[in-house]
Amino acid sequence: MSNQPRVAPSPGTAASGCCTPLVGEALTPRGAADLARTFKALGDPVRLRVLSLIAARNGGEVCVCEITDAFDLTGPTISYHLKQLRGAGLVDCQRRGTWVYYWIVPAKLAGLSQFLDPTSPGIASFEPAAQG
Amino acid sequence: MSNQPRVAPSPGTAASGCCTPLVGEALTPRGAADLARTFKALGDPVRLRVLSLIAARNGGEVCVCEITDAFDLTGPTISYHLKQLRGAGLVDCQRRGTWVYYWIVPAKLAGLSQFLDPTSPGIASFEPAAQG
DNA sequence: GTACTGATTCGAGAACTGTCAACCTAGACA
DNA sequence: TGTCTAGGTTGACAGTTCTCGAATCAGTAC
Numbered sequence: 001m002s003n004q005p006r007v008a009p010s011p012g013t014a015a016s017g018c019c020t021p022l023v024g025e026a027l028t029p030r031g032a033a034d035l036a037r038t039f040k041a042l043g044d045p046v047r048l049r050v051l052s053l054i055a056a057r058n059g060g061e062v063c064v065c066e067i068t069d070a071f072d073l074t075g076p077t078i079s080y081h082l083k084q085l086r087g088a089g090l091v092d093c094q095r096r097g098t099w100v101y102y103w104i105v106p107a108k109l110a111g112l113s114q115f116l117d118p119t120s121p122g123i124a125s126f127e128p129a130a131q132g
Numbered sequence: 133m134s135n136q137p138r139v140a141p142s143p144g145t146a147a148s149g150c151c152t153p154l155v156g157e158a159l160t161p162r163g164a165a166d167l168a169r170t171f172k173a174l175g176d177p178v179r180l181r182v183l184s185l186i187a188a189r190n191g192g193e194v195c196v197c198e199i200t201d202a203f204d205l206t207g208p209t210i211s212y213h214l215k216q217l218r219g220a221g222l223v224d225c226q227r228r229g230t231w232v233y234y235w236i237v238p239a240k241l242a243g244l245s246q247f248l249d250p251t252s253p254g255i256a257s258f259e260p261a262a263q264g
Numbered sequence: 265g266t267a268c269t270g271a272t273t274c275g276a277g278a279a280c281t282g283t284c285a286a287c288c289t290a291g292a293c294a
Numbered sequence: 295t296g297t298c299t300a301g302g303t304t305g306a307c308a309g310t311t312c313t314c315g316a317a318t319c320a321g322t323a324c
Contacts, residue, residue, distance in 0.1 A: 018195035018231040018270090027184035032177040039180070043172030044282080045164040052159035055255040064301060077283055079302055084281095098291060098300055106250035116245035118238035123187040176312085196271060209313055211272050216311095230270055230321055 173220035
């Protein structure tokens with residue numbers, strides 16, 4: 001914990017009791033579970049790099065074989081991570097002949113971005129909608 | 133995988149080979165590890181609700197006792213989750229007398245929000261800086 | 265100093281996650 | 295059809311995470 005004299009608004013005091021009223025409806029357990037699943041998918045370095053690899057691609061999509069080449073991991077492991085990303089709605093894919101291509105889902109990323117944006121109501125009263 | 137005729141830009145074909153060149157530098161392994169740690173902290177429903185509870189507070193800060201009351205979890209468990217959030221730089225805290233108060237770190241949330249924003253270079257070429 | 269309250273740390277156990285080897289499926293091609 | 299290649303699935307295992315009870319620390323009140 002930081003002991004520096006940080007500016008924390010409207011400090012409660014021991015004399016006045018510890019708690020002040022809520023102003024907004026916080027995230028519901030259901031909404032939290034949905035969101036947590038998505039953030040959990042982002043909570044792995046390999047998956048973040050996969051997502052970044054796809055996002056950095058000019059055409060917007062990447063073949064699985066190239067993703068596999070970019071990591072010191074086996075095919076099944078990459079496949080596992082791609083499945084996690086797909087399950088979270090962060091990427092989608094399509095088979096074209098022999099190869100399978102992946103691309104990111106911008107709407108999903110935008111939703112998460114908005115949720116985290118401290119200048120929007122987002123995190124304080126998030127309604128999980130149209131996110132995949 | 134979806135088999136609907138989704139519009140994916142610049143499709144590669146089996147005839148022309150599967151891979152097209154990268155345009156940008158993707159997320160580095162080091163940067164990915166740092167970011168993954170933060171997203172992992174968000175990847176739990178309890179922690180998301182705690183974060184939301186704090187963010188929904190008018191004064192911007194919440195006493196630990198109130199967070200504990202809001203969940204069907206023991207004190208040690210809440211304390212564990214708060215430590216995770218603190219370790220990720222998403223919240224900070226301060227003791228005042230008997231009680232300990234937590235508040236969110238807007239700059240950290242803003243950084244994550246920017247990273248995920250599909251309209252910014254963010255995820256395709258993210259430089260982890262000034263994030264806590 | 266002693267007792268009390270609030271919060272954190274420690275240790276243990278159950279559940280989950282990440283990884284690989286082996287195997288299976290889908291599509292291309294002769 | 296048979297063979298080859300790309301990618302996905304399954305099962306097993308090690309490591310990590312989440313949760314709790316017990317113990318400990320920090321501050322207040324008597």
